[in-house]
Structures are given as structure tokens and as C-alpha cells.
Amino acid sequence: MIKFIKNSFIVFFLLFQLQYVNAQVVNAKSEDFKEITTRPLIVQLVTEDAYMVEDLEKRISKTSNAKRRTEFEIELNAYREFISSYNLLIKDVIKKIWLLNKEKPIEFKTFSEVQDIRRVNSRNYSLLQFVQTKLWVTNDYGKETFTAKTIPTLVYSRMEKAEPYDDNFNKKIDYSIYLPFINSRSNQQLLESDLIIILKIMQNHISEIQTYDKKNYTAFDFAKDQDEEFCDLLKGQTLLLDEKLLDKKTSKQDISKAYTGNLNVIATEEISKSIIQAEDVPVSIVLPYSIKHDKSGIPGLESSELIMYIKCFVNAKTANFYSCYGTKAVDNWEPFFKTQEFKKIEKSK
Numbered sequence: 371m372i373k374f375i376k377n378s379f380i381v382f383f384l385l386f387q388l389q390y391v392n393a394q395v396v397n398a399k400s401e402d403f404k405e406i407t408t409r410p411l412i413v414q415l416v417t418e419d420a421y422m423v424e425d426l427e428k429r430i431s432k433t434s435n436a437k438r439r440t441e442f443e444i445e446l447n448a449y450r451e452f453i454s455s456y457n458l459l460i461k462d463v464i465k466k467i468w469l470l471n472k473e474k475p476i477e478f479k480t481f482s483e484v485q486d487i488r489r490v491n492s493r494n495y496s497l498l499q500f501v502q503t504k505l506w507v508t509n510d511y512g513k514e515t516f517t518a519k520t521i522p523t524l525v526y527s528r529m530e531k532a533e534p535y536d537d538n539f540n541k542k543i544d545y546s547i548y549l550p551f552i553n554s555r556s557n558q559q560l561l562e563s564d565l566i567i568i569l570k571i572m573q574n575h576i577s578e579i580q581t582y583d584k585k586n587y588t589a590f591d592f593a594k595d596q597d598e599e600f601c602d603l604l605k606g607q608t609l610l611l612d613e614k615l616l617d618k619k620t621s622k623q624d625i626s627k628a629y630t631g632n633l634n635v636i637a638t639e640e641i642s643k644s645i646i647q648a649e650d651v652p653v654s655i656v657l658p659y660s661i662k663h664d665k666s667g668i669p670g671l672e673s674s675e676l677i678m679y680i681k682c683f684v685n686a687k688t689a690n691f692y693s694c695y696g697t698k699a700v701d702n703w704e705p706f707f708k709t710q711e712f713k714k715i716e717k718s719k
Contacts, residue, residue: 394588394659398527398544400580406496406528406544407576411471413464414499415457417481418450448557455560456500463565464498469573471496484529492529499525499532501539503546503661519675521658522549524568526576547572547589551656551679551705554614555638563645567655570689590659593680596691601718604652604692608632609683609715611654612641617706629712631719644686652683652692656705679705683715693718 398406426446433439461478468476479487487495502520525532527544536542550564575592578584613635622635641653660678680696695711 394548394590395540395543395546396579396585396587397531397542399585400583402528402544403576403580406526407470408473409471409494409496409528410474411468411476411496411498412484412487412529413460413476413478414484414497415460415478415480416453416500418453422449444557451557452560456565459560459562459565460500463562463569467566467569467573470576481534485534488529495529497525497527497529497532501525501546503540503548519661519677521661521677523547524549524572526572545572545576547575548658551615551658553705561638561642563642567645567684567686567689571684571691574689588659589657590680590697593657593682593691593694594697597682597694597718600690600692601715603719604631604683604715605719606631607652608634609652609654610641610644610686611635611707612638614638615654615656615681615705615707617704617708620706620708624709625712628709629716631716633712648687650685650687653686654682654707655684656681656707658705662703676703677705678703681705681707681711 423446426442426449429442430439430446433442464476464478484497484499501523503523523546525543525546527546532543533539540546547568549568552558552560552564571589571592575587575589578592579587609631611633616635622633625633644651644653657680658677659680662676662678678696680694682694683692684690685692693711693715695714
């Protein structure tokens with residue numbers, strides 16, 4: 371779960387002292403995507419991390435504090451539920467909306483099955499897989515270390531470019547994009563709509579790269595550009611905001627003072643329904659785009675990290691971005707909508 375720092379001085383300091391680490395990557399060139407999108411595709415299913423499960427089970431058995439033990443149990447159950455949901459949903463969503471790699475039937479394989487294929491003919495396949503992005507950073511003492519925080523990520527790459535356990539994984543893969551923020555939900559529940567919207571965004575993004583021959587053009591860059599192109603289309607439309615993505619200290623009345631358009635704050639399930647049914651309406655999503663890692667050298671803060679977010683309204687049918695807020699350091703460390711987002715929309719529409 372995301373933990374927020376309450377001391378405003380510390381927050382201000384961290385926002386301007388942290389090292390920017392951009393892990394959404396597009397290493398492939400436009401011409402590479404011609405190969406990536408036409409190879410047979412294998413979608414790798416998620417397998418439980420035996421070491422993580424064993425560690426949590428040990429913590430559960432050895433922890434005498436009932437509250438702490440319950441927290442470990444919830445973490446383990448949420449982890450297993452995510453894996454189960456992802457493996458079930460990804461099969462259905464890929465079959466419904468994936469428009470690439472159509473020359474041969476898409477295959478769904480476990481990690482061990484993919485490894486068997488990799489040893490024989492990895493250059494014959496593209497691979498779509500879920501990973502937890504964890505990055506190498508260098509602190510002020512020159513020590514190479516992994517970030518402690520991770521971000522759920524989809525990697526789409528030629529199989530030979532996505533070698534597991536490679537320290538340079540992010541430098542070699544062809545493409546990656548982060549999954550939407552789901553931490554505000556009970557047990558961080560993954561929904562079908564999360565995969566639908568991110569896979570639509572991914573396909574739109576790749577199409578843009580190919581059409582305009584763009585290099586190192588991340589999903590974050592794509593969202594910003596679409597904001598500039600489509601923000602004025604929000605005029606006259608009703609924005610649908612997920613109630614779980616509204617900042618607890620911000621009310622609809624607060625927003626109405628800054629935004630003259632129509633806004634409905636509705637349940638997560640209603641947002642999800644609009645995406646699944648491909649309704650032509652603007653819905654809220656929050657996307658991680660980076661990790662910032664402390665390099666201040668201050669004792670006790672060496673490993674402090676923040677996940678950075680953009681808060682967006684996208685078309686539930688097309689997945690085009692209407693708006694994108696959080697591209698500046700002072701705006702993007704909390705994954706919840708506040709009045710500022712709507713001030714920006716008001717100015718642009």
C-alpha cells in the first residue's frame with residue numbers, strides 16, 4: 371500500500387532532491403515494431419513467487435502481534451488473488467481487444483513453458499508479460515542498489531530481448547507500460563477494465579510510434595501529447611470520476627468552484643462498466659509513470675522513494691487521453707484527484 375508523508379517540509383524537500391528514474395521504456399524503433407507486432411505472440415501467465423510466499427508464511431507463523439499477523443495474511447491473500455485474477459482476465463481481454471500479432475493464434479503459457487520455448491527458438495516469438503518494475507539506482511555514496519518500491523508493469527517485447535533475471539532487463543526490452551493504480555481498492559483488486567484500458571492505450575501508443583517514427587516515446591509522453599490535442603473535446607461532456615480516486619479532503623463542491631463543466635462522482639464498478647461496454651464517455655484513471663529515489667545523503671532518508679502519477683480522463687471506448695495532470699514534481703506524488711486537475715481542464719477546454 372502507498373504510505374504518504376504528512377510533514378510538508380519533508381515532502382517539499384524530497385520532491386526536489388529525488389533522482390528521477392524513468393522506467394517506462396520504448397527501446398524498440400518504429401521499424402522494430404513491424405517485427406514485434408507480426409511475430410506469433412505468447413502471453414505469459416503469472417506464477418507465484420515461491421520465495422515471497424514462503425517469506426510471508428514464515429512471518430505469519432512467527433508473528434505474535436495479532437494486528438501485524440493479520441496484515442501479513444491480507445498481503446498474502448491479496449497477492450494470490452491478484453495472480454488468479456490476472457491469469458483469468460488477461461486471457462479473456464486479449465481475445466477481445468488485441469489487434470496485433472494476428473497472423474497466428476495467440477498462445478498463453480506459464481513461465482516454465484516460456485523458458486522451454488526460449489531455449490529452442492526465442493527469436494520466433496513476441497512476448498507479453500506482467501512484471502514488477504524494480505530499478506537500479508546509484509545513491510550519493512556510489513552504491514548500486516535496487517529501488518524498494520515496484521510498479522506493476524506490462525512488457526511487450528521480442529522474446530530474446532526480455533531475458534528473466536537480467537540486471538539490464540529494462541535496457542533491453544522493447545516496450546513497457548505501467549498498469550493503472552488500483553491500491554485504493556479493497557485488497558488492491560484487479561478488474562477486467564484495468565487490462566482493457568491499458569491494452570487499448572498500449573496499442574494506440576504503438577500505432578503512434580509506427581505512424582510518426584517516434585523514438586524513445588514513452589506512454590507518459592504520449593499522454594501529454596494527447597492531452598494537448600484532445601483536451602478541448604471535454605467541452606459539453608460529463609466527466610465520470612471514480613469515487614475511490616477522489617482525494618478525501620476534496621469535495622465535489624470544491625471542484626465546482628474551479629470547474630464549470632459537468633462532473634459525476636460514481637462508484638468504481640460504474641467506471642469499470644463504462645470501459646467494458648466501450649461507452650463513448652470520459653472516465654478517470656490514474657497511471658504511475660516513474661519512481662523517484664532519494665539521493666540527498668541525509669541519514670535515514672537514503673532509501674526514501676516516491677512513485678509518481680498522472681491523473682487522467684480517457685475515453686472509455688477509444689482510450690484516447692482527454693487530459694493528463696501531474697507532469698510537474700509538485701503535482702504528481704499522490705494518486706488522487708484534487709481541485710488542481712480540474713482547474714487545468716477548465717483552462718484548456
